[in-house]
Amino acid sequence: MTSLRQLEYLVTVVDTGSFTRAAEQLHVTQPALSHQMRALERGLGGPLLERLPRAVRLTPMGRAMLPHARAALADAERARCAARLASGTTAGELQVATVYSVSLGVLPPALRVWRRDRPEVDVRLIEFRHADELREAMAAGEADVALGPRPADWPGPVRELGVEEFVVVLPADGASEDDETGVVDLATLADCAWVHYAPGNGLAELVDATCAAAGFRPRAAVRTEQTAAAPTLAAAGLGPALVPANVLPARFEGRVLRPSVPVRRTLAAYTRGTPDPLTSAFIETLTEHATV
Numbered sequence: 187m188t189s190l191r192q193l194e195y196l197v198t199v200v201d202t203g204s205f206t207r208a209a210e211q212l213h214v215t216q217p218a219l220s221h222q223m224r225a226l227e228r229g230l231g232g233p234l235l236e237r238l239p240r241a242v243r244l245t246p247m248g249r250a251m252l253p254h255a256r257a258a259l260a261d262a263e264r265a266r267c268a269a270r271l272a273s274g275t276t277a278g279e280l281q282v283a284t285v286y287s288v289s290l291g292v293l294p295p296a297l298r299v300w301r302r303d304r305p306e307v308d309v310r311l312i313e314f315r316h317a318d319e320l321r322e323a324m325a326a327g328e329a330d331v332a333l334g335p336r337p338a339d340w341p342g343p344v345r346e347l348g349v350e351e352f353v354v355v356l357p358a359d360g361a362s363e364d365d366e367t368g369v370v371d372l373a374t375l376a377d378c379a380w381v382h383y384a385p386g387n388g389l390a391e392l393v394d395a396t397c398a399a400a401g402f403r404p405r406a407a408v409r410t411e412q413t414a415a416a417p418t419l420a421a422a423g424l425g426p427a428l429v430p431a432n433v434l435p436a437r438f439e440g441r442v443l444r445p446s447v448p449v450r451r452t453l454a455a456y457t458r459g460t461p462d463p464l465t466s467a468f469i470e471t472l473t474e475h476a477t478v
Contacts (some may be wrong), residue, residue, distance in 0.1 A: 188226060188229055188230070188401070189440065190258065190259065190262055190415045192225065192258060193255040193258055193259055194212070194228075194257040194440070195208065195219055195222050195223055195226070196223065196234060196235075196248075196252070196280055197252070197255050197256055197259060198211055198212055199223065199235065199242055200242070200244060200248075200252060201394050203241050204221075204241070204242065205219055205220060205237075205242065205244060210470070211313065211350060212245075214315070217265060223228070223235065226237075229253070229309045230247070232245070233248070234251055235248055235249035236312065238340050239287030239388045242374045248316075251301065253325075253326045253414055253468030255342050256326050256327060256353050257325075257326050257327030257353055257458075258327070259327075260327035260328060261324075261327055261403065262392070263280075264330060264361070264462070268296060278306070278307050278308070278464065279307065279309070279310055280307055280308070280309050280310070280330055280331075280464060280465065280468055281310045281312060281328070281329040281330045281331075282309055282310065282311055282312065282329060282331055282332075282333060282468070283311075283312040283313075283314065283323050283324055283328060283329035283333070283334075284311065284312070284314070284320065284321055284330070284331065284333040284334055285313065285314050285315070285316070285317060285320055285334045285335075285388060286313055286314070286315060286387070286411075286412070286413050287388075287389060287433060288333055288334055288414040288428050288453065289311055289313050290414055291350075291367065291413075291430050291431075291432030291433035291477060292300070292333070292347075292431050292432055292453065292476045292477050292478055293311075293322035293333065293472075293476065294477070295475045295476065295477050296471050296472045296474075296475040296476040296477075297309060298385050298475075299471055299474075299475045301385070301472050302467060303471075304377035304467075307464065309450055312328060312329055314334075315386050315387045315388060315411070316386060316387065316388040317334050317335045317337070317388050318388075320332055320334045321334075321337050321339070321340070323476045324456065324457075324458060325458065327458065330457070330461070330462075330464075330465045330468075331455055331456070331457050331461065331465050331468060331469060332456050332474065333347075333452060333454075333455050333476075334453065335388075335451050335452065335454070336451075336452040336454040336455060336456075337454070340456050342456060342457050342458045342459055343373065343456060343457050343459075343460065344454050344455075344456040345454060345455045345456070345469050345472075345473065346452055346453070346454045347453045347454055347455060347472055347473060348452075348453060348476070349449060349451070349452055349453070349478065350430050350431075350451050350452075350453050350478055351444075351449070351450050352392075352396075352428050352429060352430055352431065352445070352450065352451075353428075353429060353430075353431045353433045353434075353442050353443065353444055353445070354370050354372070354375070354426055354427070354428055354442070354443045354444070354445055355381075355416070355417045355420040355421060355426065355427045355428075355429055355434075355440045355441065355442055356370075356420060356421075356426050356440060356441040356443065357420070357421055357422070357423040357440060357441065358439045358440050358441055358446065359422055359446070364476050368443055368444055369444050369445070369447065370443040370444070370445060371400075371445075372397060372400035372445055372446070372447070373400045373401055373402065373447045374403035375426050376397075376401070378405075378425050378426055379395075379405050379406065379407030379424075379425045379430075379451065380393070380404040380405065380406055380407060380425045380426055380427065381406075381407060381408055381410070381416050381419045381420045381424050381425045382404060382406035382407075382408070382409045382410075382425065382427075383409060383410060383411070383413075383416065384411045385409075387411060387413075389413065389416075390409075392428070393428050396428060396449050399447070400447070404405070404439070407424050407425040408424050413429065413430070413433055414433060417433065417434055417438065417440060417477070418440075420440055421438070421439055421441075423465070427455070428445075428449065428471075432477045432478070441472050451478055453476075455469045455472050455473075457469075
């Protein structure tokens with residue numbers, strides 16, 4: 187039978203890239219580590235690792251096994267933390283996975299309330315560029331709860347938090363008739379060079395799709411990884427930017443207009459299985475206090 191210790195050995199060998207370094211990190215002898223890895227492979231019916239002269243490489247079976255090994259170890263650690271928290275022997279930690287834009291605009295009010303009400307529980311944020319990366323990390327057991335765009339066909343519980351609206355940011359010194367209505371037709375910005383997002387950032391796809399629906403492909407004046415930088419760059423005159431309305435600071439100097447065809451996405455909190463009481467309490471806090 188496969189043990190958690192064997193799974194820990196596998197993950198550590200992969201992460202360190204060496205049996206020697208893994209044995210040092212695990213505080214076991216290298217022969218003992220090798221013996222347990224061979225026992226794991228025998229139990230699974232095939233090799234998980236290819237032993238190279240200066241490294242190790244996952245076999246196809248090993249690549250299939252690794253995310254499940256990580257998930258099992260993460261679940262075991264969360265179970266230990268939950269038990270210690272219930273017994274009062276530790277403060278505990280909640281692991282929250284999200285995407286960059288949500289950690290900037292949606293989470294802070296909820297985290298402020300959570301910290302006020304539960305100062306003994308630390309929150310560890312794990313941030314991703316793209317909703318697909320977020321979903322993969324959650325499926326692999328890397329967090330207690332994920333917060334981001336509502337995932338399609340997610341097998342576990344999903345709690346919708348609200349609808350996030352996007353706005354167009356323009357320089358403060360270029361007032362036009364659009365400012366009177368507060369609405370802009372994106373097609374009128376087709377000839378502009380835009381403040382865009384870097385490839386791999388999920389918002390880059392959203393901007394491209396929104397502009398395509400308006401009949402053009404946006405030309406990038408500058409690309410940024412950081413959601414917070416986009417409105418600042420747009421206000422400085424580098425070009426229009428499409429940003430979540432909730433990331434704009436209270437005293438923002440740029441012009442903010444709503445697209446004539448609204449741009450929105452549903453945000454949700456989701457878990458791999460039935461959430462434990464601590465995670466459930468956090469989701470309730472999100473529902474009541476997240477800025478969506």
